[in-house]
Amino acid sequence: xxxxxxxxxILSVMLTLFVAAALPxxxxxxxxxxxxxxxxxxxxxxxxxxxxxxxxxxxxSKYFSxxxxxxxxxxxxxxxxxxxxxxSQALGAHAAPGGxxxxxxxxxxxxxxxxxxxxxxxxxxAHEEMAKEADK
Amino acid sequence: xxSHSIRVAVLAVFFLSTSVLFVAAQxxxxxxxxxxxxxxxxxxxxxxxxxxxxxxxxxxxxxGEAQRQEAxxxxxxxxxxxxxxxxxxAKHCKNLSEExxxxxxxxxxxxxxxxxxxxxxxxxx
Numbered sequence: 301x302x303x304x305x306x307x308x309x310i311l312s313v314m315l316t317l318f319v320a321a322a323l324p325x326x327x328x329x330x331x332x333x334x335x336x337x338x339x340x341x342x343x344x345x346x347x348x349x350x351x352x353x354x355x356x357x358x359x360x361s362k363y364f365s366x367x368x369x370x371x372x373x374x375x376x377x378x379x380x381x382x383x384x385x386x387x388s389q390a391l392g393a394h395a396a397p398g399g400x401x402x403x404x405x406x407x408x409x410x411x412x413x414x415x416x417x418x419x420x421x422x423x424x425x426a427h428e429e430m431a432k433e434a435d436k
Numbered sequence: 437x438x439s440h441s442i443r444v445a446v447l448a449v450f451f452l453s454t455s456v457l458f459v460a461a462q463x464x465x466x467x468x469x470x471x472x473x474x475x476x477x478x479x480x481x482x483x484x485x486x487x488x489x490x491x492x493x494x495x496x497x498x499x500g501e502a503q504r505q506e507a508x509x510x511x512x513x514x515x516x517x518x519x520x521x522x523x524x525x526a527k528h529c530k531n532l533s534e535e536x537x538x539x540x541x542x543x544x545x546x547x548x549x550x551x552x553x554x555x556x557x558x559x560x561x
Binding site (some may be wrong): 345349 | 475478479480482483484485508511514515518519524525528529531532535536538539542543545546549550
């Protein structure tokens with residue numbers, strides 16, 4: 301009886317902790333990075349300054365690829381925001397001027413995100429090349 | 437009640453209150469984060485915004501976005517200085533930094549647009 305009560309108490313505590321730990325990811329609607337970011341910005345800067353081995357260059361390549369993926373996701377978000385602003389204008393929610401301005405800004409941001417994603421992919425590819433060179 | 441049952445009860449209360457505190461702390465952190473709007477909430481608010489408060493919420497979101505872009509621009513500027521200045525990598529980092537600065541300005545402009553909308557709605561009241 302006693303051991304059963306203890307087991308129940310432990311189980312309920314574990315369940316509560318699991319729910320609490322999972323809450324932030326359940327409330328976020330953007331899929332998290334697979335296994336989290338490979339490097340923080342600070343770590344990336346330090347590695348850029350010191351990278352010599354193939355492994356280090358591949359790590360930087362992965363870092364820039366992840367950043368590119370983030371910008372691709374942001375471009376998609378900005379595309380959806382354009383649709384939302386168009387919908388809001390159609391509904392007459394924005395009586396005040398500025399509706400068109402916000403759409404233009406979103407269009408600029410979506411294009412900018414895609415340009416940045418492309419540049420980051422090129423950086424990732426360059427580090428992959430450096431990794432190959434380091435292997436020789 | 438045996439002393440063992442009391443111990444179990446105390447333990448259960450201790451763990452449950454720890455869990456409640458843990459949840460409250462996470463909730464607080466989430467509120468501090470990203471101006472309290474997920475992408476889904478943001479898009480829904482863009483469509484439905486009618487009150488000055490709605491527009492001020494959107495303005496706060498875009499101001500936060502601008503700060504994020506500015507911080508990222510600074511990071512890429514620092515990265516550019518770490519690469520050999522003549523390389524493509526340094527150029528990429530500089531371009532990214534410039535692009536992020538422009539994105540930050542754009543996000544600030546969006547915040548200003550929503551502040552304007554909020555002010556106009558207040559005037560019309």
